[in-house]
Each structure stands twice: as structure tokens, then as C-alpha cells.
Amino acid sequence: MKKLLFLLSIIAVTMVSCKKFLNTEPIDKISIKQYYTDEDGLTQALAGVYDPLGAYYGNDVIKNHNGCTDEGYYARNNTTGLPTNSYDASNDGVAALWTMCYRGIDRANTLIANINLPQMDETKRQIILGEALFLRGYYHFLLVQYYGNVPIKLEPTTNPADVFVSQSPAKVVYEQVLKDMKEAETKVSTSTALGFSGRVSKTVVEGILARVCLQMAGYPLNDNSKYAEALNWAKKVQSSGEHALKTSINPDPAWTYNAYTATNPSVKQTLATAYSQIFINEAQDVYDTKESMWEIEFNGDRSGVYNELGGLGSQNGITMTATPFQGTIGYSYGFIRGTARLYKAYGAGDLRRDWVLTTFTYNGTTGVETAITGATGYGRDCAKWRRIYEISKIKDKNQTAINAPVLRFADVLLMLAEAENQVNGPTEIAYKAVNQVRRRGYGLDINTISPVADLPAGLSKSQFQQAIEDERFRELCFEGTRRLDLIRWGKYVSTLNSVGNEIKTGYSAQTWGGTGGMNTVDKHLLYPIPLKEMGINTNLKTQNPDW
DSSP states (O other), X not given: OOEEEEEETTEEEEEEOXXXXXXXXXXXXXXXXXXXXXXXXXXXXHHHHHTTHHXXXXXXXXXXXXXXXXXXXXXXXXXXXXXXXXXXXXXXXXXXXXXXXXXXXXXXXXXXXXXXXXXXXXXXXXXXXXXXXXXXXXXXHHHHHHHSSEEOOOSOOOSGGGGOOOEEOHHHHHHHHHHHHHHHHTTSOXXXXXXXXXXXXXXXXXXXXXXXXXXXXXXXXXXXXXXXXXXXXXXXXXXXXXXXXXOOOOOOGGGOEEEEETTEXXXXXXXXXHHHHHHXXXXXXXXXXTTEEEEEOXXXXXXXXXXXXXXXXXXXXXXXXXXXXXXXXXXXXXXXXXXXXXXXXXXXXXXXXXXXXXXXXXXXXXXXXXXXXXXXXXXXBBOSSOGGGOSOSSOOSSOBOOOEXXXXXXXXXXXXXXXXXXXXXXXXXXXXXXXXXXXXXXTSOTTSOOTTXXXXXXXXXXXXXHHHHHHHHHHXXXXXXXXXXHHHTTOHHHHHHHHHHHHHHHOGGGGGGGHHHHHOOGGGGSOOXXXXXXXXXXXXXXXXTTO
């Protein structure tokens, strides 16, 4: 990955390309019209549109925006901030997400406005335009989920007055998101043509459209008609033939991992599962576009000039804060610890649990793995991304180059099952989609009926919906979907209160781990509009309820 500088509107900003995105040296600051002279210029500008997502998926989504769910809690005795749902409209994290999204939107608008300047292959031009449209829609999608009524911005910022945009109702924002993404779906490349996961493809757009429609079908819009549309988009991904669940296992012993039995910690298992290798791939820079459809890419180790690093593994990995092991095991703060509820959600034989939640701690003096005893589920770090697998032999203390997943095919199958159930009930189509995900989790053939892994037959529509919610909990934990899922299902406040009480009363060593859940009230369904934004933009007149 290489870095370059470009002029965005009237301000020079830094952007970073993706690993298979660009291979250019930095260039001097130049004017917009000089910059958009050829395909390379457009491609570099497109990299700049993607770039702000690195801040969200590389760090913030881990411990800020999803640090307070029933998956996990912030593993520090901390009483303020986003991870404990104790913040106000002046919070830096609340402001940073808003700024990041509008930065991405403005870069997309600038690229769209200048898309026709260079002479180039028209097909390639349309692909770049499609990705810019999608990203503009995606940034608005993040905004409307977190803040509700927000300004829609469809033109580049060329003078200070351009920032004075009024809020639009959430429904109108969602309609614009759909408009941009649907147009993008007709223009972007296929996943097969791209060959890697760092840029959005046609099926990625379709998968995210399914996610958008499910969000619209739930709280606060509660537009039930969107279930059918979500089903249509998810089926398009499935029928494309470009994606499938990862089922193969790398035979290299270096790709195995150790797990210890809680009731008999002297027993160590050396495991290799298709599920664990999805996340080892992300640490190893191995692209599997069949399963991992869209990833935010990171690169570097601070030893070179160009670095784009995130926090997977270092912020939310297995705790290892002994500096001598930084270059081998990898330094990790272990900020996020899984809940006992998550641990207990996995059935007997489900291999995902002992990958997602660590079964051991590291001895700070020797680096030796020490088995966690007891089966209560408390005291286990999020272990989905493990620094020991990083491709770089020089590991930065605070950050990693591990790629972050945004959309996996397993998510698409679960969205398909949910939408199918809402439209047609728990049909064979719905059962098959979720059972394939479950069978993979148990290490079984995904196309073979399993009395152990499969959901029981004869579930009602509501029972099947609950089964889907539980399966998303197990399969997608710590990937940035849980908070928004709980909100759209209308269960965020009650679930957080419940799990907060469980931690407070059930885990005497860290009763403070329940603080965030106990703090959660209705106002936390949306973030407040950032105070400093309301001070700058006088057209932001309405603060969110109770803020």
C-alpha cells in the first residue's frame, strides 16, 4: 500500500490507497483540474473516498460504537465514554464519527463532480463512478443509523457556506441511500473481476442493500415492505454463484490454534477450523472473496514510510502487555472482554466459541499459555483476531495491519433467512440458509443434514426469528453488527439492561463490567447530534430526544 497526497476541494488532505488499489509514489499538491487528468487520477481519488472507513473499522467500531452490547464489555473500570453509554453531545467519539462520514461524503461528491474530466475507457470510468456513489450512500447509511435525521449532502464543498445544510428526516435519508446504491449496483465490477475484497463489487452492493432494507424494516421506520426487498437483494448475491461459505482448512500447522477445556484445563486441543481461518486470512493478507466479500484493508508495521494501521488484535485481542513478546505474540491491550451470555450461547460441539473467546491467558513473564479454568464464561478476551498470525514480522505495539470484515457471505445467508422468514415464514429456503452457517460452525459438511447442528423442525415464525437473532450473535460477534441489529429489533435497551445486571451480579471480579448495560436508556438508541456541529451549522436545529 502506498500513500499519496491530493487536494480535496480547497483543502489538501492525506489519503491512503488499498493494497491492490494503487502502486504510486506520493505526488505534489495540485489543483483539482490538474489532478483529474487520467484514470490513475480518478483511481487515486477513489482510494481517498474509501480511506475514512479505516478509522471506523480499524479502531472505533471495536471499542466505541460496539463496545457496549451483549457480546462484550469494555474491560476497564471506566465510568465515562461510549463503551459505557455514559457520554453527552460534546463527546469526541460522537463527533469523530460524524466528521469521518461527512469527510467521506465530500470526497465522493468531489470525485463524482469531476468524473468526466479525463479521457479514458468509459467502462472503467463507470466502475469508479459506481463505487463513489455506493460509498456516498454508505456514509449516509452510517449517519442515519447512528444519528437519525441528518443533512443529506450531494454536492462538493467549494465554499464555507456549503456546510450549512438542514437535517432531512431519516426516511428521506434512507431513500437517498437506496438511490445511490441501486445506481451503483448497475456500474461496479463483479467480485470475480476484482479478485480481492478491498473494493466493493456488484454482489457487495447487493449484500449491503439487503442490510439497508432490513434496517428500514425495523426500528425506527418499521417499514415491513422492505423485508421483501431485502430478500430480493440477498437472493441476488446467492444466485450470482460468486460466493460461498468457506469450508476448506489450511493444512499448514502454523494455521492451527490451541484451545483448552474449561472443565479440564490440562487438556489442550490443537484445532483448525474453516471459521477460524477466515480471520487468520485477514491477518495473513490472504483474500477469500467467496466468503469475505468486503474488507477494509490495512498495511504496514511502522518500519517503512507508508502505513495504514488499525486496531484489530491490538485493541481487542488476547491480552499481552509484556513488551518482550511484542514481536512474537504481539502486544494487545485486551480492551474488549466477551460476556458470559455469549460464551453460553454456543451449543456443545460448536467450534466457534473457543476461537471467538480465548480459552487461555498469556503469562507475562514467560509468554506461556495458561488455561482458563471454570466454565462460567466470565473473564475471556475477544480472540477473533490474534496477532500471533500477523504476516508482518515487525509488529507495532499499538496497531496492526489485520484487515477488518465489513460483509461476509455468512451474513448474507443469515439476512436471507431472516427476510425469507418475515415474508414467507420459516420455509425450507430459510432453514437451509441458517443451517449451512450452523453446520460450518460445528465443523460439519454444510450440505449434510445434522441432528446436532441443525435448527429443530417446526419452529414458528417468531421462534425462527429468535433463532436467527441468536445465530447472528454467535456468527458475527465483534464484527460491528450487533448494536445496530439489537436496535432494529427493538431490543437494545432491554437486552443491555439485562446483560448489565448479569455481569454486575454474576462476576464479582469485575462487577463494573455491567456499567454500560445498566446505564442504557432509550436516548442511547441514537447518538446526539455533535454539539460542535450544531454550533457551526446553524441549520442543525433539532437535537435527538433526551440529549
